[in-house]
Amino acid sequence: ETGVTQTPRHLVMGMTNKKSLKCEQHLGHNAMYWYKQSAKKPLELMFVYSLEERVENNSVPSRFSPECPNSSHLFLHLHTLQPEDSALYLCASSQDRQGYKQYFGPGTRLTVT
């Protein structure tokens, strides 16, 4: 399924680097999400955007900065990360905030050295 794409698929960065993760959905959806999947922990919701406005921020550290320039694109800007931030970052979209079905991208595997 290519409805939601994420780039890059793999990223290795140092703690002082600045990088960005990109998510694009081709489904005409209005809501987009960032999740973090760490080893041996449940997926954690990070951010929710609806019609390009952030509607939820689950107490995520400020070193993660989301951006949603339009309803098709979602970015996660990273700076001054810690090794414990190494994880799989998943993007998802749904028709709207009430849409029960979320479509996920393949994720970006992030390693912080």
Place this chain on the structure above:
Amino acid sequence: AQTVTQSQPEMSVQEAETVTLSCTYDTSESDYYLFWYKQPPSRQMILVIRQEAYKQQNATENRFSVNFQKAAKSFSLKISDSQLGDAAMYFCAYRSGPNSGGGADGLTFGKGTHLIIQP
């Protein structure tokens, strides 16, 4: 806050047999959805089946069915005639419904169950 618990880190089943994955959840809401997602090694999270809390009938999708016990807050997934392609991580997830009074938009996941299919 809602929580989702999957007590089986790993399950193994013979090909063509039936396996049941367990999930329990905790919520004070009356309007919600429950889901099972599959995550194969490719990492793409795929929706397997969903259940609306207001529906008493258990959801079924081909070889996949659920046993939804609302009072017990239990939501198990049964996979019949297991196939090699069913091997994956399976996640149980919860989402507040539109009438839940401002609940979270995103999904709350369990830790997952790793399903192994023995040929």
